[in-house]
Amino acid sequence: MQLIDGKAISDxxxxxxAREVEQIKKNGGKIPHLAAILVGNDGPSETYVAxxxxxxxxxxxxxxxxxxxxxxxxxxxxxxIKKVNxxxxxxxxxxxxxxxKHISEAKIIExxxxxxxxxxxxxxxxxxxxxxLPSYISATPAGIVELIRRYKIQTSGKNCVVIGRSNIVGKPxxxxxxxxxxxxxxxxxxxxxxxKNIEEICRNADIIxxxxxxxxxxxxxxxxxxAVVIDVGxxxxxxxxxxxxxxxxxxxxxxxxxxxxxxxxxxxGGVGPMTRxxxxxxxxxxxxxxxxx
Amino acid sequence: MQLIDGKAISDxxxxxxAREVEQIKKNGGKIPHLAAILVGNDGPSETYVAxxxxxxxxxxxxxxxxxxxxxxxxxxxxxxIKKVNxxxxxxxxxxxxxxxKHISEAKIIExxxxxxxxxxxxxxxxxxxxxxLPSYISATPAGIVELIRRYKIQTSGKNCVVIGRSNIVGKPxxxxxxxxxxxxxxxxxxxxxxxKNIEEICRNADIIxxxxxxxxxxxxxxxxxxAVVIDVGxxxxxxxxxxxxxxxxxxxxxxxxxxxxxxxxxxxGGVGPMTRxxxxxxxxxxxxxxxxx
Numbered sequence: 001m002q003l004i005d006g007k008a009i010s011d012x013x014x015x016x017x018a019r020e021v022e023q024i025k026k027n028g029g030k031i032p033h034l035a036a037i038l039v040g041n042d043g044p045s046e047t048y049v050a051x052x053x054x055x056x057x058x059x060x061x062x063x064x065x066x067x068x069x070x071x072x073x074x075x076x077x078x079x080x081i082k083k084v085n086x087x088x089x090x091x092x093x094x095x096x097x098x099x100x101k102h103i104s105e106a107k108i109i110e111x112x113x114x115x116x117x118x119x120x121x122x123x124x125x126x127x128x129x130x131x132x133l134p135s136y137i138s139a140t141p142a143g144i145v146e147l148i149r150r151y152k153i154q155t156s157g158k159n160c161v162v163i164g165r166s167n168i169v170g171k172p173x174x175x176x177x178x179x180x181x182x183x184x185x186x187x188x189x190x191x192x193x194x195x196k197n198i199e200e201i202c203r204n205a206d207i208i209x210x211x212x213x214x215x216x217x218x219x220x221x222x223x224x225x226x227a228v229v230i231d232v233g234x235x236x237x238x239x240x241x242x243x244x245x246x247x248x249x250x251x252x253x254x255x256x257x258x259x260x261x262x263x264x265x266x267x268x269g270g271v272g273p274m275t276r277x278x279x280x281x282x283x284x285x286x287x288x289x290x291x292x293x
Numbered sequence: 294m295q296l297i298d299g300k301a302i303s304d305x306x307x308x309x310x311a312r313e314v315e316q317i318k319k320n321g322g323k324i325p326h327l328a329a330i331l332v333g334n335d336g337p338s339e340t341y342v343a344x345x346x347x348x349x350x351x352x353x354x355x356x357x358x359x360x361x362x363x364x365x366x367x368x369x370x371x372x373x374i375k376k377v378n379x380x381x382x383x384x385x386x387x388x389x390x391x392x393x394k395h396i397s398e399a400k401i402i403e404x405x406x407x408x409x410x411x412x413x414x415x416x417x418x419x420x421x422x423x424x425x426l427p428s429y430i431s432a433t434p435a436g437i438v439e440l441i442r443r444y445k446i447q448t449s450g451k452n453c454v455v456i457g458r459s460n461i462v463g464k465p466x467x468x469x470x471x472x473x474x475x476x477x478x479x480x481x482x483x484x485x486x487x488x489k490n491i492e493e494i495c496r497n498a499d500i501i502x503x504x505x506x507x508x509x510x511x512x513x514x515x516x517x518x519x520a521v522v523i524d525v526g527x528x529x530x531x532x533x534x535x536x537x538x539x540x541x542x543x544x545x546x547x548x549x550x551x552x553x554x555x556x557x558x559x560x561x562g563g564v565g566p567m568t569r570x571x572x573x574x575x576x577x578x579x580x581x582x583x584x585x586x
Contacts, residue, residue: 178467
């Protein structure tokens, strides 16, 4: 069994990006610049955005945090997004979700210039991803693909089961793994809450991507010997063994599943750190005008 | 075994649309208007466009056929598309594919106003479909969904196998059938040229959508008793039994598979006629501003 060390890989990628930024500076080029919009004072959102700003600093990107009161009107927010779209110094723009209920999330996302949509949530990027055109791929599926690439995990012709059909994980990763590409060509089955024979389907899988958000849902009896298991779930549950009284667990019962696997991601330290680094990679792609010219 | 009569259903839908157009006329409303762009003189394209114009006439739509020489520049074609985008009388615009090689198909499609993209090929419509937002769904998957609806075929919790991963059939229909909706919630496996155990996968399927374009690929031994089989393939092969010396066959060996099925589409007369009527349905949706306001 080989542990997929998302923390180590993400650290390595950050070093690679930092080196590239150094090179850009040396050549007198423009430093990649990420702008983040935060509306209101939601606790977790504050943390996520702070992480993103910190990650930018670490690799040498410029970052701008634009904060607005929770009472901002949809129209004003849309105008603020348009200003960022028009600002040629800014390469990437993310709007931290969720936005307050009086603002349409879909409208906000569709206002972002697709060429700056480094979260990859704009339907045009989702659509381009689906039909195999260059696009920004959202953080979690991009992170999973990067792990598959760096660990040289074979996907072609493999039976892959994705559990969960969310717009930001299940749907994109299913389509990416099925696609003609060097990390794709898998035979993908997408399972969800209505799937009837999920245990049996999992037992036939060479690769399992668990992204349903149910702690320790995947047990040893659902996994065949030698399978690859990628655990996207992360839930905070009570624990008597930790000082804080809580611990983080994934969608996989790690202790019993791990011994059967050829590769497995831990939680935390697996997919999680990769999602953070994906945003940096997309911002660099934008600065280099790789996806949109 | 029940035969899914795509010809009869599509005729019925055309009657329904014609009635609605009559009603619009009575109320002094604007008649739905489809514009088709045809570049060059490709034989099959001429036929397809002629059918589309004829279908419009049948239901009482206005249609405009814009013809351009095969030598038209990409820039000029793009400007012509922009003119149609700006023409408020035109509800739907299709550009008959393929376009000559010196013109980028992707650029042409992305120039069409998504609100008039009744072929549903624009990445923004593909993306909206993927994430479950209102969108134009392209002709073949829309036709399949309509057959499933009208024949009240149960999809929720069913094992569905889609064979083929094309952008216009396999990918969209896989995602539609997996989605939360009254014609979705299936557990979908997408198979393709790299799939290794396709016979076994098919034998476990409650619903098979064959869209690989290989004549009579699906045989009786690949289909379980009571399965639903939707045949998207249509290939012209030599035949000594017909006057023309040719006959049309699907991806399914109909004679041996049909007796095992609960529902099956014939070729021709199954999915084919439904794809033609889908374009009319999308044009009507556009005229009524159902998808985009």
